Amino acid sequence: MRVAELAQVAGVSADTVRYYERVGLLRPPPRTASGYRAYDESAADRVRFIQGGQRLGLRLRDIGELLAVRDTGVCPCEPAEELLTRRLAELDAELARLAALRAEMVRMIDALPSPDCPPPEPGTWCPPGTDAERR
Amino acid sequence: MRVAELAQVAGVSADTVRYYERVGLLRPPPRTASGYRAYDESAADRVRFIQGGQRLGLRLRDIGELLAVRDTGVCPCEPAEELLTRRLAELDAELARLAALRAEMVRMIDALPSPDCPPPEPGTWCPPGTDAERR
DNA sequence: CTAAACCTTGGAGCACACTCCAAAGTCAAG
DNA sequence: CTTGACTTTGGAGTGTGCTCCAAGGTTTAG
Structure with missing residues (x-):
């Protein structure tokens, strides 16, 4: 090949x-x-x-470590389990973060009047989360 | 300042x-x-x-576009709404992807025997999703 | 007056996983 | 024998959002 x-x-x-x-x-x-x-x-x-x-x-670096273990003839299950468990925690954190973000975003989109929103007053505005309560 | x-x-x-x-x-x-x-x-x-x-x-590029609109004296609500709606769709896709990944990962971690897993048989192994049915 | 703490600039470097390049060599089909 | 599709190499470029640097000028406190 x-x-x-x-x-x-x-x-x-x-x-x-x-x-x-x-x-x-x-x-x-x-x-x-x-x-x-x-x-x-x-x-x-x-x-x-x-x-x-x-x-x-997993990042290539992590995969490389798994492969290095495998190359010694030992099963990389143990390091894999640790990596996966760690990654699962990251994943859960990310899921929570995105879910919170999603909720905030929906609120913001709902709050956007689209027609006749006020001209650029400095200090408060569409994007910032602190602005969600405008409207 | x-x-x-x-x-x-x-x-x-x-x-x-x-x-x-x-x-x-x-x-x-x-x-x-x-x-x-x-x-x-x-x-x-x-x-x-x-x-x-x-x-x-949002990426800096997108934020820049919003700012550019704001600098004309016009409220960037409309482009913001479009951006946010698009971003929301991305977010939903990402959430779905991560949730699926999470489920697969949990299955994999459960399936990891940890003690006495077989020595490196080429072809099938811990990480790949295609291996979840091993064991 | 001096020393420390600020400021200026253009440019390089980082993380990540590729992706593309030029210049040169090799191989298989016709 | 030529053509075209493959291969080789080291090195540079991509995108994202910073972060750090050196070499020099400025400001402020003591």
């Missing part, structure tokens, strides 16, 4: 594959006589592992 | 104030004889407007 083929089966670009190698997520594959990268199936698996981690919102 | 003072009352850094000027969110203020920026109260209001927009997740 050459780089474009790996990229294709894994659903990323060839540039991305090379990028992953640069940052240490993929180990340098063997090369053909002419210097082309020659991947085997495990590389595709590895890229899919990376994609899976990304879908969960 | 000099730059640090404006920064202080508005809750940002002096660098940030200068940055806003650079990117066109704050108009260049008058200068003292020695070249120091001299702000009046309206600048603080403007920075607060920016902060308000940011809290809602």
